[in-house]
Each structure stands twice: as C-alpha cells, then as structure tokens.
Amino acid sequence: MRMVVFQIIVLLGSMNAFVKAVGLVNSSKCSEATCGNVSIPYPFGIDTDCNMTALYWINCSHSFSPPKPFLATIKLEVLDISLDGTLRINYPMLWGCSDATSSEFDSYTSRRLVFSQSRNKFVAMGCNNFASLNDAENFVLCGCMSVCNDGNREMNINNSCNGINCCQTAIPVLDVFSASLRSMDTGTYNISPSCKYAFIVEQKWFETNLTNPFEVQNMSHVPVVLEWRIDPTLFPLVTGNNKSDEETSTYVCANRSSTLTCSCKRGFKGNPYLSHPERCAGKLLLTSVYIDECIENSTPCLDFWNSSSRDWNKNNHSSLRCVNTFGSYYCVEDDPIFKPSPPPTKAITIAISTSLGLLFLLIGGWWSYKVIKKRKNIKRKEKFFKRNGGLLLQQQLSSSEANVEKTKLFNSKDLEKATDHFNVNRILGQGGQGTVYKGMLVDGKIIAVKKSKVIGEEKQLEEFINEVFILSQINHRHVVKLLGCCLETEVPLLVYEFIPNGTLSQYLHVQNEEFPATWDMRLRIATEVAGALFYLHSAASLPIYHRDIKTTNILLDDKYRAKIADFGTSRSIGVDQTHLTTVVQGTFGYLDPEYFQSSQFTEKSDVYSFGVVLVELLTGEKAISSARIPESKSLATYFIHSMEENNLFDIIDAQVMKDSKKEEIIAVANLAKMCLNLNGKKRPTMKEVAMQLESVQTLRKASNVQQNHEEVECVRSEMYEQWDVISMSTMSGADNSVASSSNTRPLLSF
Numbered sequence: 001m002r003m004v005v006f007q008i009i010v011l012l013g014s015m016n017a018f019v020k021a022v023g024l025v026n027s028s029k030c031s032e033a034t035c036g037n038v039s040i041p042y043p044f045g046i047d048t049d050c051n052m053t054a055l056y057w058i059n060c061s062h063s064f065s066p067p068k069p070f071l072a073t074i075k076l077e078v079l080d081i082s083l084d085g086t087l088r089i090n091y092p093m094l095w096g097c098s099d100a101t102s103s104e105f106d107s108y109t110s111r112r113l114v115f116s117q118s119r120n121k122f123v124a125m126g127c128n129n130f131a132s133l134n135d136a137e138n139f140v141l142c143g144c145m146s147v148c149n150d151g152n153r154e155m156n157i158n159n160s161c162n163g164i165n166c167c168q169t170a171i172p173v174l175d176v177f178s179a180s181l182r183s184m185d186t187g188t189y190n191i192s193p194s195c196k197y198a199f200i201v202e203q204k205w206f207e208t209n210l211t212n213p214f215e216v217q218n219m220s221h222v223p224v225v226l227e228w229r230i231d232p233t234l235f236p237l238v239t240g241n242n243k244s245d246e247e248t249s250t251y252v253c254a255n256r257s258s259t260l261t262c263s264c265k266r267g268f269k270g271n272p273y274l275s276h277p278e279r280c281a282g283k284l285l286l287t288s289v290y291i292d293e294c295i296e297n298s299t300p301c302l303d304f305w306n307s308s309s310r311d312w313n314k315n316n317h318s319s320l321r322c323v324n325t326f327g328s329y330y331c332v333e334d335d336p337i338f339k340p341s342p343p344p345t346k347a348i349t350i351a352i353s354t355s356l357g358l359l360f361l362l363i364g365g366w367w368s369y370k371v372i373k374k375r376k377n378i379k380r381k382e383k384f385f386k387r388n389g390g391l392l393l394q395q396q397l398s399s400s401e402a403n404v405e406k407t408k409l410f411n412s413k414d415l416e417k418a419t420d421h422f423n424v425n426r427i428l429g430q431g432g433q434g435t436v437y438k439g440m441l442v443d444g445k446i447i448a449v450k451k452s453k454v455i456g457e458e459k460q461l462e463e464f465i466n467e468v469f470i471l472s473q474i475n476h477r478h479v480v481k482l483l484g485c486c487l488e489t490e491v492p493l494l495v496y497e498f499i500p501n502g503t504l505s506q507y508l509h510v511q512n513e514e515f516p517a518t519w520d521m522r523l524r525i526a527t528e529v530a531g532a533l534f535y536l537h538s539a540a541s542l543p544i545y546h547r548d549i550k551t552t553n554i555l556l557d558d559k560y561r562a563k564i565a566d567f568g569t570s571r572s573i574g575v576d577q578t579h580l581t582t583v584v585q586g587t588f589g590y591l592d593p594e595y596f597q598s599s600q601f602t603e604k605s606d607v608y609s610f611g612v613v614l615v616e617l618l619t620g621e622k623a624i625s626s627a628r629i630p631e632s633k634s635l636a637t638y639f640i641h642s643m644e645e646n647n648l649f650d651i652i653d654a655q656v657m658k659d660s661k662k663e664e665i666i667a668v669a670n671l672a673k674m675c676l677n678l679n680g681k682k683r684p685t686m687k688e689v690a691m692q693l694e695s696v697q698t699l700r701k702a703s704n705v706q707q708n709h710e711e712v713e714c715v716r717s718e719m720y721e722q723w724d725v726i727s728m729s730t731m732s733g734a735d736n737s738v739a740s741s742s743n744t745r746p747l748l749s750f
Helices: 002-022 203-208 213-218 300-307 314-319 345-387 390-397 412-418 458-473 504-509 519-539 593-598 603-619 635-644 654-659 662-675 686-707 712-733 737-742
Strands: 032-035 038-041 058-061 068-071 076-082 086-092 094-096 113-115 120-125 129-134 140-146 166-169 176-183 196-202 221-228 251-256 259-264 320-325 328-333 427-430 434-440 446-452 482-486 493-497 554-556 562-564
Touching (some): 120 129, 120 203, 129 196, 140 166, 196 203, 196 221, 458 482, 504 603, 519 603, 519 662, 519 686, 593 603, 603 662, 603 686, 635 662, 662 686
Antiparallel strands (some): 058 068, 068 076, 076 086, 086 221, 120 166, 129 140, 427 434, 482 493
C-alpha cells in the first residue's frame, strides 16, 4: 500500500513538471501582469509559476516608485516587452577620459536573447576618438571614428552624429564581445569634452528622443533592443502538435535556427503563446447559413397535406417523408400509391445562374487586376526612375561632355534575364555599396551588374549619380568601363564591363600557381595604375580625385592588366581648385594622414594611397594586419620603419627577391617612400610617379634583352657597375621637374 502511494506522489510530481515545461499555465492568471508602468506578457512573468522558463523571470523591484522590472538572468532594467519578439532594456555605457577597454560582455545567446541588428547602432563620442566592438580574440567586429571640429567655425552640438565629435555604425551579430576606446589625437583642435563615450543604443530612441546627441554624456545607461526567442522543446503546444484545425488556424509559428517565434494571424488579436481559448481571438467570420427545412419545421409534410386540394387519406399522413433540397423541400410517401412531388427547378436555375455569374465576375476581376497591376508597375518604375536621379542622369548623359556612345539606360527585364533574376550563384562579390552579379546580355556579351543597396539617404543617391557621371566622362584602358545603368527598380543597377580575374588584393594574397605574381607583372600593374591616376588627375576634361585607391579596387582582366574601379566617392573639381573639403572618408591603412587631420583632400592624397599599394606589391603584405606588432599594424609605418633601420630586404616578398635585382627593388622602394611622405607637398605627382616607374620598367626590359645576347655573368657584372649611373641619369632626366618639385633624394640612394 505504501509503495502505491509513493508511486502516485512521484507520478503527480512528474505531471506537474511536465505541465510547467510545456507552458500549460492558468491563462486567466498569467496572460499579462504589470510592474509599475511596464506590462509583462506571457511567456515572461513576475510570478515564478507564470513564466515559460526561468530565463524569462521578471523581478519587480519595489525599491523604486513606481516599481521597476528587471530581467533576473541579466539583472538589467526592462523598459518594454513586445510580443513581436523584442525586449527593450537599459544597457550600460563605456566611457573614459583616456584610452579604455571594457570587460567582456556576453551577448546573452545562451539565454536566447540577441542584440537586434536592425534596431540598434554602435555610437562613439569624443574628439579624435576611435571606438570599436571586438570579439573574444580582440579582433575588431565593427567600429567608427569621430574627428575634431576644425576650429574655424562655432561648434554646433545640435547637428547629427555624422563623424564630427560623434560617429555611429551598424552592429554585426554579437556573441562574446568587448568595447574599446582609443584616442587618435595628434595635436589638432580639441573643442569637445576630453572624455570619450561608446555605447550600443536603440537607433530610434537616439535619433528622436534627444535634443542633441551629447545629452547621453550625463547618462550611465541607454535603451537597447534585444530579440527573444522560444525554445521549441519547452513549448510543444505552440508548434501545433495535437491541436485541432480550428485552434491552429488563428495563429502561426516559425522555427528559425532552433528557435521559435509565434504571432496571431491577420484579423486576430491576442497572445499566441497562451493556451486555448485565450491564444488568438477576435476575427469576424462571414458564414453562409444552410437551413434544413425538414429539421426547422417539425411537421412540414403535414402542413403540405392540409394545404393540398387533393383528397388524400389523412389517416396515412404519418407515412409522408420529408426530403430537403437547397432552399426548399418536398414530400414523398412510402406507400407506392403516393406519387412524389417533383424537385423544384427554381432552386437549380438560381444555383446555375449564380455559378455562371460568379465565374464571369472572377474572370472580370482577374482581367481588371492584371490591368491595374500593369499600370501600377509602370507608375512604380516611373517613381523609382525619378527617385534614383533618372532625370538628372538623362540630362548629364546627353551633354556633350558625357561619353554617350558608351553609356546607356538598360531596362529592368533585360538585366533580370541576364542575371537569372539575380541568382545567388551569379554573385561575384559584395561590398559596402552593393552586390555585383555576373550576367550575359541577349547578344552574348558578358557583363557585371552592381545592385546598389537600398537608397534611403540623399548622400547615397549623390554617390550613385556621382559614379555614373564620372565614369561616363572617362575613356581609359586602365579604368573599368561603365556600359550603362538601370533606374526603374527599387535600387539602382550599374552595368560594367566584366573583369574576369578578380582584384589585385586576391592576386597578391591568395596563392595562384598557374599565374604567380612575378616581379615583371607587379611592376607592370604598378605602372598601369600610376598611368591611369595620372590621366584622372591631369588629362581628363575635369581633374578627378579617386579618393579610395586600394588593392580591392584594382581589378585584373583576362591578360592581368589593371583596371581601376569603384568611383562612388570620387569627385571631379575645377581646374583652378587645389583641394576638396569633405567629411573624412576612406579605408584604414590607405587613408592620407594629412587628409585625416585637415579634412582637405588633394591629388597628393591619392598619391599616398598609391604608395601603400606600391608597398603591397613589394612586400606581399596587407595594408592593415593584426599579425604584426601593434606599432606596425599599418603597412606604411612598418615599411618606413624598416627602411630607416636598413632592413628593407627583410620584408620584401620572396617572389620579388627571386625575380628582381636589388637595384630595382631599391628604386621602387624609394619611390614608395616619397609617396608616403607625411608632408603632402613633398610627395611627387602621379605624373612623376608614372614616369619613374616606366623608367625602371624600361631599364629592366633593356637588361633582359642584353642578357639574351651575352654571357650572363659578364652582363651581370657590367650592369651592376653601370646601374647607378644609368638609373640616376634616366630617372632624373625623364622629367627635369621631378627633383625640383618633390625635394627628394634620387631613387637609387638608400
């Protein structure tokens, strides 16, 4: 007997655990609670018996007036809980009056809470401040840099967070991470407060709830949006198991990455995580009522008998049987003598007429829908065309300065067909401005189609129009050709010539056994890029500054000839202008320090970026690398330091050392050093750079021809004796203005 009682107790305990695990709670008790001014809907709960899991237990602290809710698992204040799967909390900020690094933050992934990428931003404040979010191995996941006010104008703290004393950027998927603040101060104006701030914050709150961004300096916490998900194993009833069609028709659940989210269907309201009937209700249903005449009237055939003029045997009325029809009925007698009434034809006629009417109504509705949809698509394309700057581009492309013969407007259907409806298998690459797809036109021509990101700001539209306008004016064999564009889609599409061999960065840093990066190829590529930049600076109808020269923006065609690409941030200037004053833009590692300090971009800023590319060709190293010591993460700094320490040949790429002569390496290295001069006025022009590279290339070709006719050893000894005299006279004599304008040593001195 005792054993039976014990088994019953164990069974009841197991059933209680199961009920709590699967979420079978008292709906009237746990549907929604409040803590102060915050509503706490299920699956969250204040009572320990009113939450789906302990991870969603809300601790309502009455130490405040009114009380404040805290998520017990992370001990942070809850501002709002929404059934759309979001949770707003107060999140701590990082600040410091010098360089600072936070301790590691857990992204709460184990608690099925993640930072919302779409609704949060990473913001940093301070003068010359570089803030970043780093992963567990201290690699930068994202970051931004805020520069100082230039000191020539009154500081306006009511401006947007646009890079001056304040910057912002999107956040990636965060797991375990930390935040760091690093000063970039180099002695420039410092009007803003010396302390620096970095924090993740809800974008909408940051942009709409603050009079100016710098109000957060008086706060210790800011609102952040988390996304919460349900573990399907803890809530099997939500997935629709063992539930009737009537109940599951009011809500829908989706299983994503082993997590579950539910919502009421359109027309229904309620909490989809509660048990039936509190789950989702409230939709008005339109139903057609079907009446059974024989059931509604208990004696229909008796009434029919009494109203009949025929002399029936009234004692036999009990043998009459009622037969129901759509909209009517008739009676039959089981006695063979009785002749049943024929079924009514009126109801059949009405049913057929109604069916035909509905059929014609559907056909007419479908045709009307197609016509309206076609007109809507036409208006939609016209709207996109205007929004994407189509009228302005048409005017510019029809001008005499534009390359009209080479640039045209494509329609969306042709490009969708060319890219197989932008199939993911056609993707060539992705960048900050959009995704590039490989396509083929109906005439068999291979193209590259760049699908821009959704244009939501005037700045993005300006960059798009700027790239089309600038490329339409350029006709150079070492600049990628723009064939045309399409403006009638939601996002603009650019059509380029197809460049098959990827980027110079891939060629240098990914091993290619079939076509290794020999010294001859590297020297030729450098000369081609320098010549193209010289054309942009000096030979184009209006001088053009590229503003983003780097190895990922240099493409290689089928013969590994260089093609400069990506002119989204480029600018054309007047002939009498010497610089552009802009918000600092560019890529770390290639950015001109002088431009970074002054916000003034000159042609010498492109020269600096090319100098970094030249060093990459010499060393095979990346412009920024965490593999080097912290002081030498920048390739430019690493290179200059190695030259000053007479360790140049220790950092030169093995393939270059194998293929070239030391005198050639020294010549190109000295040229790169001049390009990387911190004083822009002391850097050579791209014309001088191009001519000096051509001189090195010419001397190398002459040396190779001579080696084919003479003994190798004899030629080598003679060439070493004469090299200094030949290279010095040729390189300085190629353009007498080089020495005077650049104020530098001859290339071969070291």
